[in-house]
Amino acid sequence: MSLLIKRILIYFKNNKMANHKSAIKRIRQNETKRAQNRYHARTARSAVKELRASSDKEAARELLPKVSSMLDRMVKRNTIHKNKAANLKSELSKHVNSL
Numbered sequence: 001m002s003l004l005i006k007r008i009l010i011y012f013k014n015n016k017m018a019n020h021k022s023a024i025k026r027i028r029q030n031e032t033k034r035a036q037n038r039y040h041a042r043t044a045r046s047a048v049k050e051l052r053a054s055s056d057k058e059a060a061r062e063l064l065p066k067v068s069s070m071l072d073r074m075v076k077r078n079t080i081h082k083n084k085a086a087n088l089k090s091e092l093s094k095h096v097n098s099l
Helices: 003-014 021-053 057-076 082-098
Strands: none
């Protein structure tokens, strides 16, 4: 993330522009959800990279259901689109089968 975007986010975090209680609460909730979504997306991306990098078939077979489950949970939370998850799962299963 660029420095400018970080500064803008910090500004809006400290200087809430909303005038209503409900809007201030919504800003708080959005910040929390954004942090959670970023965490889940980052861990899933790391797991996908780990699975792609693995060359051991047994380890990859054990890891595939866990990664698929992570991707399904991200779809359920609307963090990623369901087609993206389906494409990733298909690509990963092809990789595991080719080992």
